[in-house]
Amino acid sequence: MNVAVAKTGNGRAVSDLFASAEGRLPGSPAVIAVRREAFETYERLGLPHRRIEEWKYTDLRALVGEVLPLAAAPDAAALKRAADAVKAHAIAGARKLVLVDGVFVADLSDVKALASEAGFKTLRETLEKDSGLLKTAAIDAVIALNAAMATDGVVLDIADGAQLSAPIQIIHVAIAASASTFTRSQIAVGKGARATIIESFVAAGAKAYQVNDAVLVKVGDNADVAHIRLMDDSPDAVNITSQFVTIGANTKLNFFNMTTGAAVSRMQGFITLAGEGSELSVNGVNLLQKTEHGDTTLVVDHAVPNCVSREVFRAVIDDRAHSVFQGRIIVRPDAQKTDGKMMIRALLLSDEAEADNKPELEIFADDVSCGHGATAGALDDSLLFYLKARGLPEKQAQALLIQAFVGEAIEQIADDDLREHVIGIAERWLERRQ
């Protein structure tokens, strides 16, 4: 077979990426064969570009150009810097699982404390036996590349009926500059379990790094899960993350994502409601400045009847930044009595800021209640003047109104301490504007 080899902007063949990393990729020979196949898929497709519908607004060939070489495993100096970053970003009381440049670091993690409440393995360990975690229902070039290159990740198994006494925080720390990390994790939550999972992406001085992360989430029946993602990357980073979520019956899942960094970021979520009577809440905030590009792409698939889904998203776009929101709600023919709504509001803080909002409904059932809304606008001058007339300088008045604007999405986080933590990150973003 004659396969055209995709070339990057500088002419380097992308296959170098895999060839040079292959020796470091964990997995049995069978797993390596699965990886090679995934890499061939990536080679065939190349980086997503604007002529692929799902990537129309986020043309990675134009925005990113090439995938950087795999980051080296962290050395002692890197781990020391990572320890400081973990300290700075850890949520009080949470059990930490830390990945540094795509490698799980037990010394920085609370594996022992976690052991009594949840099963834990690394992806590396899992791949010695089984390639199952490298397979996903949805596939695109980025996901295929992740399957080919994933170096590590956390594999969490929260047993039926477990009631976690503390949140679990997965912290990804970037140390290496001009390098890529590939991580893949699985979070399985058993029947009737209750858990709060936080994923944080942070940098410890790293510049121009690239993250490609994938997470497989399976939530059983009658469970109650809060899943919070905080993408607080350095301003010149790239972070492309894919979430595959399947939800059982009579379950509550409250998902929240916030982006406060990265030159190019995309959070793509594929969420399937596979059991009746469940409530899904998907919310998020993108805070973008300079020339940042932030993309939230969601597919919520109502595969069964009687589920509720709610999406509340807010994008704040300053300078020449570009926000993308693509939300699709699919209602399968059998999924009667589906109640699905999504609302995206974009706040444009400059004349050059750009928002592309694309809500879509694909409804194949006839007894449903679905809706979507999308707005884009500037700060209200009359509110700004009121605040200034009460003594607030312009930027502070703007900050207060921006906080109020994103508040509706952040308020969906039920836990007070977590919500305050998220508000703190948003406030730091606002301070960077001042």
Next chain:
Amino acid sequence: MALLEVKDLKVRVEEREILHGLTLTVNEGEIHAIMGPNGSGKSTLSHVIAGKPGYEVTDGEILFKGEDLLAMAPNERAAKGVFLAFQYPVEIPGVSTMNFLRTALNAQRKARGDSEYSTPDFLKKVREVSKSLNIPQDMLKRGVNVGFSGGEKKRNEVLQMALFEPSLCILDEMDSGLDIDALRIAADGVNALHSPKRAMVVITHYQRLLNYIVPDVVHVMSKGRVVKSGAKDLALELESSGYAQYEDA
């Protein structure tokens, strides 16, 4: 001592001149009423003093405590002691009244070089002030003016006046949208705040408000100028004779 001096002020909005050379002096501790028909420029004057965008001053000046007020940003004017009680206070969903009050008060104090209030000190102060004005605590937890009645909105303005302790309060048509009981409560609040150091400029269309807030000086505005000034009896005279006599002035 002159607190506010407006001298021969000419103001345009979108190429149309609204104020055609207005002159007005308010001394410390005085209560002035500015009356006049719709479109005479009363609200324009209050907006220009507070620094609302969209008005172009083409001539004249405004001095506040001897300083050039027009050179200051709206927030600087507030920190210097200018307070405009809005005719229609805006609703700000998602910003609690308490957070708003603390942020504003501390911004003003910071601008003046005073220390900012700590949260407990602020809470103590806001409780004292709201109690003295009979403002229920639960109002402070709600979004700024969100779901407030007309009377509650005006009381919230009076509460801010009490907290920020400005030296000049401009009340822009504070009687609009209020029934007689709400008006009396708001006016009582204003009267309680009047002091020998604090001047009030009451802008109103009707004499009614002046039954509750008794002015030292009454000005009649027409077509962008002050056409007559006098003692409080002038308001009563206007009530019986109307503004028609000034329309051609």
